Structure formats: structure tokens, C-alpha cells
Amino acid sequence: MKMKAFKVAVPYTLPICVGFLFLGxxxxxxxxxxxxxxxxxMLMSMFxxxxxxxxxxxxxxxxxxxxxxxxxxxxxxxARHLFYGISMLEKYKNTGWKKPYLIYGxxxxxxSINCTVTLPPDVDRGWFMLFVTLLNxxxxxxxxTLGALLGYVIHFDTTGIEFVMTAxxxxxxxxxxxxxxxxxxxxxxxxxxVVCLILxxxxxxxxxxxxxxxxxxxxxxxxxxxxxxxx
Amino acid sequence: MTTAQSILTILIVILGTMITRxxxxxxxxxxxxxxxxxxxxxxxxxxxxxxxxxxxxxxxxFGSGHYAIPEAIAILFIIVLHxxxxxxxxxxxxxxxxxxxxxxxxxx
Numbered sequence: 506m507k508m509k510a511f512k513v514a515v516p517y518t519l520p521i522c523v524g525f526l527f528l529g530x531x532x533x534x535x536x537x538x539x540x541x542x543x544x545x546x547m548l549m550s551m552f553x554x555x556x557x558x559x560x561x562x563x564x565x566x567x568x569x570x571x572x573x574x575x576x577x578x579x580x581x582x583x584a585r586h587l588f589y590g591i592s593m594l595e596k597y598k599n600t601g602w603k604k605p606y607l608i609y610g611x612x613x614x615x616x617s618i619n620c621t622v623t624l625p626p627d628v629d630r631g632w633f634m635l636f637v638t639l640l641n642x643x644x645x646x647x648x649x650t651l652g653a654l655l656g657y658v659i660h661f662d663t664t665g666i667e668f669v670m671t672a673x674x675x676x677x678x679x680x681x682x683x684x685x686x687x688x689x690x691x692x693x694x695x696x697x698x699v700v701c702l703i704l705x706x707x708x709x710x711x712x713x714x715x716x717x718x719x720x721x722x723x724x725x726x727x728x729x730x731x732x733x734x735x736x
Numbered sequence: 737m738t739t740a741q742s743i744l745t746i747l748i749v750i751l752g753t754m755i756t757r758x759x760x761x762x763x764x765x766x767x768x769x770x771x772x773x774x775x776x777x778x779x780x781x782x783x784x785x786x787x788x789x790x791x792x793x794x795x796x797x798f799g800s801g802h803y804a805i806p807e808a809i810a811i812l813f814i815i816v817l818h819x820x821x822x823x824x825x826x827x828x829x830x831x832x833x834x835x836x837x838x839x840x841x842x843x844x
Contacts, residue, residue: 520825527832549746555753557792562749570741572748579752586753588785590760591770592778598766611757613789620782665836668810671793672831675811678786679818685783694784698791707795714791718784719777726776 510632517622518640520676521614524669525641528556529648531666534656535563536649543653550649554612554642556670558582559649581712588715589616596620600631610638612645617677621684693721802843810835 529550536546549559561582565575589611596619597607607619615638624630682691701714737745764770770778797804814831821827 520828523825523829545746549749552750553746553753558749558753562746565745565749566737566742568737570737570745572744575745575748576752579749580756583753583756585785585788586756587760588781590757591774592782592785594760594764594770594778595775597761604761608757608761609754617782617786662840663836665806665839666832668807668835669828669832671790671807672810672814672828672835674786674789674793675814675831676818676824676827678790679815680824681783681786690780690783691787693780694787695791696787697784698788702791702795702798707799710795711788711792714788718781718788722777722780722784723773726773 506629507632509627510629511636513624513628514633514636514640517618518637518644520673521618521641522644524614524673525556525644526648526651527666527669529645529650530652530655531663532556532559532563533649533652533654534663535560537653537656539563539567541566541653543650546649546653547646550646551642554610554645555583555586556612556645584712584715585613586611589613589620592616592620596630596634600634603631603635607634607638610642612641614673615641621677621681689725690722694718697721802839806835806838806843809838 532550533543533546536549537543546559549562553559553562558579561578565571565578590608593607593611593616597604600607615634618637619634622633624633678691678695682688685691697717698710698714701710701717704710705713764774794804794807797807810831813834814827817830818824818827
């Protein structure tokens with residue numbers, strides 16, 4: 506049962522493997538270039554395990570000590586996890602001892618796989634999700650540690666390599682688009698985000714965008730229930 | 737920043753991150769059914785969040801010197817390639833290589 510779930514999980518994580526090794530390495534490079542020992546990116550990747558926040562933390566560590574600002578900034582950058590959690594309430598049900606780790610390791614990429622994949626009935630969902638989460642974390646920790654260790658040895662122009670994350674989300678968007686019959690949810694997410702990016706700017710748009718997305722869904726749901734009541 | 741302050745900063749980031757991950761599960765433990773509204777959000781939000789993340793990745797591109805033109809070219813390329821070959825790894829890899837070529841050799 507374990508082996509079967511593992512074999513099904515691996516191919517789904519391969520693109521993440523490439524992405525995490527590259528991005529993790531660039532994160533490790535960055536930490537090392539700012540004078541941190543490889544132990545920092547390694548442990549931060551293990552215990553924070555939220556890529557964008559780890560990049561933000563590099564800046565925090567180089568600025569004056571400010572625990573309150575650090576705490577609220579973390580909540581804002583990672584607020585999207587609240588969305589993920591609500592989406593995974595059902596899917597993480599009955600996973601027993603695996604559940605705390607599944608929640609702990611719920612990064613963007615593990616979430617998007619575990620949330621969207623339709624498994625054949627003979628594959629154990631709990632083990633599948635555990636392997637997806639664990640493999641992704643291993644890729645990320647390996648990448649950032651390698652990046653820091655090999656920072657002085659490897660020399661090539663990595664400009665633009667961070668686009669791998671954009672490419673990943675674009676492809677996931679296309680995959681979801683083709684699986685879904687109703688494209689309103691995807692368009693709502695895209696539309697609200699673009700509107701808020703224009704209105705609030707790149708540093709502050711995430712929270713307003715989330716609020717607007719929830720507002721749109723709340724309004725369309727009320728309309729839907731009314732329509733159903735009339736018919 | 738001293739080493740102790742660095743470690744404390746990292747611990748706060750870990751705490752904040754874990755709050756955002758565990759909170760929904762603490763509010764709605766197993767056996768306690770979330771209200772239909774929350775379940776509804778759970779079914780529609782995943783599709784919206786991926787769109788949000790795409791915009792999040794591109795958030796600083798529009799303000800850069802090239803008005804997100806290299807990003808637009810690479811994304812169009814990814815869409816066409818992915819529709820054609822339907823190979824996730826190929827689409828991501830080729831799209832990234834094209835983008836790196838564009839920002840290193842064409843738009844710099």
C-alpha cells in the first residue's frame with residue numbers, strides 16, 4: 506500500500522523537484538552571499554518551509570531586530586495558508602498520525618498537488634499525500650543546503666531562474682482550467698488579484714485580493730441560493 | 737543583530753507560519769462539520785488561489801524596466817507548449833530557459 510502510493514506520488518513531484526532544487530539553491534546562494542553559514546538555510550528550510558517567507562527572512566535577519574514586525578509580516582505573507590487549510594479540511598480527514606505533518610508541510614506546491622489530484626480507488630490517499638509533502642520538503646531542504654555549500658564553486662549566470670516558480674503556477678493554472686467545467690472560480694482569483702495589484706501596489710495587494718476573492722464568492726453564492734429558491 | 741536575536745527572529749517566523757497552517761484545523765477539528773459556507777469556500781478557493789499565486793509571482797514584473805514583456809512572451813510560450821505537448825516538466829523547464837535567455841540576452 507505504501508509502495509503503491511509512493512510510486513503514484515513521485516511523478517507528480519518531479520516538476521516540483523526541479524523547481525525546488527533551482528529555487529532552493531538560489532536561496533542558499535543568497536544566504537551564503539550575505540555571510541550566513543549553510544546551517545541557516547538548511548534549518549530554515551526544514552522548519553519554516555515556506556519559500557517566499559524564507560526569502561523575506563533573509564532581509565529581516567539583515568535589518569534591526571524587530572520581533573513584532575517580524576510576526577505580523579509572517580502572518581501576512583503566509584495568510585494564503587489559511588485558504589489552503591480550509592480547502593484541505595475534508596481531504597486531510599482520517600489521516601491519523603500523518604495529519605500533523607501534512608499540515609506542517611503544507612507548502613503551495615504540496616497543497617496544489619494534494620488538492621487537485623484525483624486518485625484511483627486502490628491508492629491510499631493518506632500515504633499519497635504524506636509522500637508528496639515529504640518528497641517536496643526533501644527537495645527544498647536539499648536544494649537550499651546544496652546552494653549554500655556550492656555557492657563558491659558553481660559559477661553561471663542564474664539571472665531569471667526564479668521564473669521557474671511562475672512557470673510552475675502557470676502550468677498548474679492551465680491544468681486546473683482544463684479539469685474544471687466552470688471557470689468562474691479561476692477567473693475570480695485572477696481578476697481580483699490583478700485589480701488589487703493595480704489598486705494597492707505589489708507590496709500590499711495580497712490581503713485585499715484575498716478579501717475581495719472571498720467577497721465575490723460570498724456574493725455569487727447568495728445569488729445562486731436565491732435563484733435556486735425561485736426555480 | 738546578534739546570533740540570539742537571529743535565532744529568535746527565525747523562531748518567530750516559524751511560529752507565524754505554523755499559525756497560518758494549523759489554525760483552520762484547530763477551529764474545525766474532525767467530527768465538527770464546518771458550516772456549508774466554509775465547505776463551499778473550500779471547493780471554489782483552490783481554483784482562485786492558483787490565479788492569485790500567478791499574479792503574486794508577477795507582482796514586481798510590471799514595475800521593472802521591460803513592462804513584463806519577457807514574462808508575457810514566456811507565459812504565452814508555456815501556454816502554447818503545454819496545450820500542445822501536455823508535459824508539465826517540459827513546459828516549466830522550456831518556459832524557464834526561454835525566460836532566462838530573454839532577460840540575459842535580449843532584454844537587459
